[in-house]
Amino acid sequence: MKKVAFKTLGCRLNQYETDAIASQFQDNGFKLVPFDKEADVYVINSCTVTHQSDHKSRNFISQANRKNPDSVLVVTGCMANNAKTELEGRNEINYVVENDHKSSVYSLVEAHYNGEIFHPSKINSDLFSYGSTDKGFHTRSMVKIQDGCDNFCTFCIIPSVRGRAVSRPIQDILDNVKNVVKNGAKEVVLTGVNIGRYEYESYKFDDVVEQILDLEGDFRLRISSIEPDGFGNKFLGLLNHPKMTPHLHLCLQSGSDPILLKMRRMYNIKRFKEIVNKVRSVRADFNITTDIIIGFPDESDQDFESTCNIIKDLQFGHVHAFKYSIRKGTRAERMPAQVDERIKTQRSEVLREIADDVKFQYRKQFIGKEQIVLVEKTDGKNAKGYGEHYVPVVFEGCELKRNHFYKVKIKEITKDTDPVLIGEQVK
């Protein structure tokens, strides 16, 4: 039996796409092995959003080649778009597959083993033709509703590598959700590059969410990452639906209005706070997580302080902070007053401390309360999974099973950088 190993970098959309490709390999008789083991095929689903992601992708390419120089090595994802020429020049890589051909990675490898060598550009191009993710890496079932982005934030390379915003037909999405729920999925996660800008015929993002929530079945819906500019009151009104999980990853990027303008974000701090307050008026313990860019050009100490203050003020459940790095071809590349790396590092440390503290305070409030946990790993007696707020929970119980919901009473919390709630099954 041939073995395949995957490495996924970056966003949830990449995770979804890897899950779908991995399922296809398994459906066709391949055995999935960890990336650090010897495999016949290595697939690296890369990211190029920062220098660091490029660096990691290059390291994984070298690692795969060291493990098995005779393997079929496929590099896909955003770095494959952004650094195509460089990657195609590396002998150890067999195929460099751009995002719009990613769904055909299996067909390419299959053809390779049949002695047919295709250039990836000659194979099927379809952003939404991924199969099911039932054999993938995640218990949650991701459903892709959209791809690409037209916002052109000044720091962001994504519109260049993912292309223009494209929305999947609503009926395909509903069929996909029905199908995964029928096959046992308990949690559906909507993914895309800028899902709030979903637009297909007369349907907007809130219409998609509403119609999914109206579907029958024992499942809950999670919205993944969403921009604060792309939705309205109808969506906010859907947040108290019993199937909707109380978690939104709302990308803030900076707590300073002048910096948000320079980033060409389409909201200001006042608007962002209004959204958060509206969301938390639905449910006070709603988990709002966010992204922050540290050291965007011209970010002053005062701008940075504003960012620190808003993190404390809004009590984010988690902050994904990363240092700004120049992406070639973006507007911010040409901005003066680039911030010194040492200052970015210092600010990162300050921000991380604040974010960790806020996260701990947020999670601590669940002690004494109950969570509905979807189990991801279990030995029958002990289980690990995520509650509806997307906070990790470990608990004890009887005859626990993976991919089942359990009501858990939270007793305590660990004190590390990613605090985990500890509880016991409520029978």
Place this chain on the structure above:
Amino acid sequence: MRSHKVIEIRNLTPSTYIIKMEKKDFTFKTGQYITLGFSGSIDRREYSIYSSEQDKFLEVLIKEVEDGLVSKKLKRCKPGDYLDVDGPFGHFSLKEDEISKKKFLFIATGTGISPIHSFIATHPNMDYQLLHGVRKEEEAYERESYQNNNYILCTSRENSGDFYGRVTEYLKQNPVPSDTVCYLCGNCHMIYEAYDILEKQGINLGPIHTEVYF
């Protein structure tokens, strides 16, 4: 990406010019922008569309940037040259249901007037006032396109416009009725300051739309 033939270059000042191109089947929503560069070149820049939705050609208003790579090259292009156009992009758009019902205030600095020109050329009957902030009178790009009483030129370096000072100063001295729909397009600093002033004057967050120029 489509290749569009240049029809004409119209120089407005020594550093500012309009490129008029064939439109072909290109469609857009007034207020949107395109990216532009010479055919085959990887160097591209974003420019708001200056012409109207119904014009049979496509125009962009460009200011030559000192040490700029693309704006300098584009200035040298000639009728008959081909430029690659990608887009349209952006969400800086009028709301259809407001166009004939609301009073609009457009505030622009420099070439930030480009999408505003497109708004007004597309909907010439709309009820609007336009504040245009520039340094000198010569930068009142094609002011004859606007109804005289609706266009207020604010000049900051010389007393030659309708108002001597920045648009933000004009706003402070001339408060805006709270039911006005405001569109701001220009440099970050102006948008940031004007936004604050308008909010203090009672304009709600909803009716303020912004597009930043660098």
